[in-house]
Amino acid sequence: MISEILIFTNGNATTFPAVTYGAWLGALLQTSVRLVGLDEDPSPSRIDEETHPLEAVFARAVEAFKQAGAEYALEVVQGQAENAIPAYVQGKETLALMGPLGRPPLKRLLAGRSFRHIMEHVAAPILYVPQARLPLKRVLVCLGGLGYEETARSLGTRIMLAARAEATLLTVVPPIDLDYPEARQVGENWQSLLDTDTMIGKNLRRSLEVARAAGLTASIKIRNGSVVEEIQAEVKEGNYDLLCMGSPRSSNALRQLYTPNVTAEIAEMDLAPLLTARYARPE
Template sequence: DQTSKTSYDLVVIGARWTGAVGEYWRSKTTYEVIKTIQPPVLVAIGEREQLKRFLVCTGGKEFIEQAVQFTGRLAAAVNASVTLLHVMAEPPAVYADMVRLEENVDQLLESKSELGTNLRRQKRELERLRVSADVRLRHGIVIDQVFEEAREGDYDLIVTGTSQARGLLRHYIMGDLTRSILNRAIVPVLVARAGPAKPGRTLWKAIKGLVRTR
């Protein structure tokens, strides 16, 4: 494994134009490389004359911030702007007031909610790197909204993440969203590395917490 012998900042993999069906072909090796090597992976899909507009798919969680930082450094190097996109599932009609609140980006970024706090911190990190940063919120099926935004915004690069698996083996988990983006994208896709997700609060941990407080 070449990447284990030499420390690389980025690995680039190509994708072949199939022509007949109007899509790009990704080999199984592409997915295996993404899951096993440590550096971020750029899959060179499509033809772009420049990389000036980056779209980062963020779930609004803390563990994605490592990927945001890497994207920010790359954007700073090529003088690109970054849009942080968060997609929320379509809620029932009874939550219409909450939806209106969340659709107000400025109000959300000023709120104390977990989503607002994390997006605000990610945006500030990009601005600290002197990168023009914007936040976009959409509602609906995540993968459909990602490509709707990508098409409307004419982005040159889509950034998604993989989380590091727990345990002794160093590998990365490629979720359904990342795989779907790779399968459908017609522009380059950067699969950045996110930190390990924080473990959830299990029932056993909650019980132990109650015992300690007595």
């Protein structure tokens, strides 16, 4: 249950699409929003100045919240986003919205993209908004076959129902070099996977049934090839307004030692808003 929507900004203009999206989402879900300004270069002499980078974003944000009819609050915290966001979100039942932080290319090269670090250390759902694609009409839900998408799909369903958006459930069959019966059946029948008795085929049928039972207009899409490249191609071809993807349980998950973090790679392409939530293993 989400009690509040948190929107994070460091004052960079690249973060404002998240503000716009948060205002719309707060009104849509009838949930209060809180804009958290990150003062990454704290100085008592600057914070109250009109030239402080947070001032312009806060002023525009208030207008956006009022125009959308969203209940809102404003707050400023000190610290670098990579550390301040995980610390602020910890223990809260919330949805965290953020956009690109506008880091210099050299810093991204040396330290990596901020979103990847934040995603690995935030347990709450995250909505990454490089651009505000509104109104919401078409949503791509990426099914990985391991259940990591369940939490993101649940929240995404709530948003899709409220916005009356259509869902496409996508699974990508990567090149298979393992020689065992299930793998061969998947590789040879990927175009008709929905009709097979494979684990992936069963998961597709169940996912479609769950989506339709929830009241969504949903369809299945199956692609074959590199997972990241096929998701990227589908997003561009399908002109989707929102992506829903899962992520491993934590940055220490064993699976991350030998497979790429597909969610982070797709997010960093800045294709569309991306909703992700960490996989929570049933107790």
